[in-house]
Every structure is written in C-alpha cells, then in structure tokens.
Amino acid sequence: MTFRILVADDEKNIRSGLAKSLEMDGYEVVQAEDGQEALRQMHKTEIDLILADLRMPKLPGDKLLKKVVSAYPAIPVIILTGHGTVDNAVEAMRDGAYDFVTKPVNLERLGLLVKRALSRRELARKHQELEAEISRLGKQKLGAEILGKSxxxxxxxxxxxxxxxxxxxxxxxxxxxxxxxxxxxxxxxxxxxxxxxxxxxxxxxxxxxxxxxxxxxxxxxxxxxxxxxxxxxxxxxxxxxxxxxxxxxxxxxxxxxxxxxxxxxxxxxxxxxxxxxxxxxxxxxxxxxxxxxxxxxxxxxxxxxxxxxxxxxIPPLRERPEDIPLLAARFLKEFASENKREILGLEPKAAMALRSYSWPGNVRELRNIIESAVVMSKYSYLGPDDLPNYVTSRGNENDIRIKPGTPMTESEKLIIRANLNMFGGNKSRTSEALGIGRKTLHRKIKEYGLEAELDESSVSP
Missing domain, CATH: 3.40.50.300 (P-loop containing nucleotide triphosphate hydrolases)
Structure with missing residues (x-):
C-alpha cells in the first residue's frame, strides 16, 4: 500500500522540496500552507503521517498537534523546527509529537523517522482491523470470552x-x-x-x-x-x-x-x-x-x-495459529485497561514469536504471558524482549507436533507453516529449505489457506 503524508509549512520552497523528496521515496504527498489548511486536508482525505512546521500563520504547529492528537490519535506527527525553537519542539513531543527535525532538514534522517513512524501507523491500522474483527465476532453471541476465526x-x-x-x-x-x-x-x-x-x-x-x-x-x-x-x-x-x-x-x-x-x-x-x-x-x-x-x-x-x-x-492453540492475533489483541486491551497502561500493540517480531510458539498451556498460557508483558513493559508496543525467552527462542519455531494418524495433507500444512514462520515469511528461503520449487510453495500456501497468516505480521489491541 502507498502511504499518504501531509506536509504543512508556510515556506513554499521548503514544503515543495520535502514533498518531492518524499515522493521519490514512494509516498503520496499532500501539501498545506498553514495549520488550518492542514486540518481541511485531513477532513477531505485519509492521512497516514503529518510533517508540520512549528511556526505557521493562522494555526501554528503546536496547536495543530494538539488538535490532531485529540481527533486522530493514531496519526504520527513530526515537527519541523528552527534551531531557535528546539525547546518548543521538545515540549511538542511531550504533547504527543512522534519526533522533531531541525531546519535545514537532513533528508536521510527524516527518511528514517518517516519510515519508523509509518511502521507505527501500520500497527495502528492493524489495531483497527483487529478491533473490527473482534467486534464482528462478538456479534455472534457465543460468549464474550470465546474468540476465533479459524x-x-x-x-x-x-x-x-x-x-x-x-x-x-x-x-x-x-x-x-x-x-x-x-x-x-x-x-x-x-x-x-x-x-x-x-x-x-x-x-x-x-x-x-x-x-x-x-x-x-x-x-x-x-x-x-x-x-x-x-x-x-x-x-x-x-x-x-x-x-x-x-x-x-x-x-x-x-x-x-x-x-x-x-x-x-x-x-x-x-x-x-x-x-x-x-x-x-x-x-x-x-x-x-x-x-x-x-x-x-x-x-x-x-x-x-x-x-x-x-x-x-476444543482444538489446542497450536492447531489454530491464525486465532493468536485476535486473542492476543483482546488480552492486551483488557490488561492495558485494567492496569492503566498505555500499551498500543505488539511489534511484528513479537507477534511472529507468538505464532511460532507451540503453546503447551494453550489460551490460558497466552493470557498469562500477555498480562505479564503488559505489566512489565516500559514501551508503547510490546517487543520480543517483553516475552519470555522460551517463547522467543528459535528452537520453538521448529517445534512441530504431529500425532500418529494425522493425515498427510495436515502434516504437510504444519511443516510448511513452521518453515514460513522460521524464515519470517520469506518464500524463497522456505522453498529452498523444503526442497521444493517456489511455484509449488505458492500453490500449497494457497491450497492450505496460509495467505492470511503471512499477512498478519503484527498484533494490536
């Protein structure tokens, strides 16, 4: 997907230069000459990230930031500032800005900040999708605690x-x-x-x-x-x-x-x-x-x-890994609220570790691990370091349990899934490890319905 970035700056040359640089990196860019125009643009189109000058007419960047944080909390804001207003930019970060860059802008540093901020935006989007999925499944009236789409x-x-x-x-x-x-x-x-x-x-x-x-x-x-x-x-x-x-x-x-x-x-x-x-x-x-x-x-x-x-x-959790993102999201939201913690989701590597683990304790074990991680984490997103070592260790990614009597097709599905998890979804490395052609792997991924699992690389509440 293509991310859309809003650049708000009253200096046309700076605004146009930033827009051109971002477009060369593959982003779609919307421009605004002041804070009020930036808000109008946000009402008209979906924005994924905002670059806002701290000093603008009509509505300066710090006031624009407060309105965005209030109305669009999932959209990251990067503040542009001159050397004389760095202290104001630091204060803006306390008000919710993702980060700030000083003028003249170091485009390489800005590119890294934008990429990092958009990854957080993507996690927020995953959060919204999971929330909608949990809400939809909840309407089945099967009990608020039962969750699964497998x-x-x-x-x-x-x-x-x-x-x-x-x-x-x-x-x-x-x-x-x-x-x-x-x-x-x-x-x-x-x-x-x-x-x-x-x-x-x-x-x-x-x-x-x-x-x-x-x-x-x-x-x-x-x-x-x-x-x-x-x-x-x-x-x-x-x-x-x-x-x-x-x-x-x-x-x-x-x-x-x-x-x-x-x-x-x-x-x-x-x-x-x-x-x-x-x-x-x-x-x-x-x-x-x-x-x-x-x-x-x-x-x-x-x-x-x-x-x-x-x-x-009731199948064990290891036989329905596609349900883990939903369950983790629900538990994360529950314990974040219960403990008054601002935990927004899981980083992709942590989510992959959860899907790769064999879960001998099933849903109860997942619930306990998420509760502990929420209580102990110091960050807004849970990472691999917030999970127990036995969950994140590479050995668990290869832990495949195939019981005697399991049909050949189900055994093959488990083996392909485990290898995809081990190689982070990389199909070339997976096909090489399995000794099959890439086209054959693609066909089997589709045949066994594993596409959705590959798409779910993050978990949010």
Missing amino acids: TIMHHVFELLKQVAPTKASVLITGESGTGKELVANAIHDQSPRNKAPLVKVHCAALSESLLETELFGHEKGAFTGAVNQRRGRFELADRGTIFLDEIGEINQSTQIKILRVLQEKSFERVGGESTISVDVRIIAATNRNLKEEVVAGRFREDLYYRLNVVNIH
Missing part, C-alpha cells in the same frame, strides 16, 4: 449454536487451557435455561467424600460435622445447567449416582431417604481420553455414552 473454531461455533437450544447432554473435550469452561458458559447462555443457574463443580479439586456431598448435599447428622441440612449442586441447578469440569477424575461410586440423575432425574442426599427430583442439563468437560478410561475400567461405559450425546472438541 476454520476449526468456526466448526466449534456452528456446533455450539446448534446444540445450545436443545436439552442434550454435552461432553466438552480438549487439553487444559483451551477454554472448555467458556464453551460451557456459552451453551448455557444461549439455551432456554439461561434464566436459571449455571452451577459449576470442579471435580478434580475435591476429595471423593467431599465431591459426593458437594454434588448431592447431605442431611443433618449424616456424618460428623453435618450440623445442618445442605442442598447439593444438582439441587441448586434445578431447571438450569450443571457443569462438571474434569469429569474423568471422579470415582466409580459417584459415577453411578450421576448416571442415575441422567436416567431418572432423581437422587437422595447423603444420609437421606427422600428422593429428590430435578430437571438439570449436564455439561461435562475433560482433558482425558474417556474412551481409553472406559477400556481401562476407570470410567463407566454407560455413563460415558450418556454424557457424550454431543461432543464438542
């Missing part, structure tokens, strides 16, 4: 929308940190039961005896310390939804009781004789392979099939 996440969203209005039990599978609880939230929110409670039980956090009491409640005197009657989570979830996280951790005795609730919609409290009837939808989640647990005799087969009426599998 093909595999689109399949998850479609399945979620289809199953949410029903009464079917749902088993959510996926590695730790992929967002299984968020999917459970979305299913409940989009169901006819959303006016009733969504009760959550983290099964792995409770001992066997405590879990049974937690789920089904107990009567007064049922055991030592049971001084009062207590309702369990199934009772509290009546007419609503219960979410049983890490269902694979429960023992056989509790499995039988949950199976009964699914079959008969009733149970007894611990130490009680009265049968309690409930209308509860069960959503369960696990990071285990329950089929293997059934074969090993640790999980009841009948309960497995009762829970697994609909299975929603």
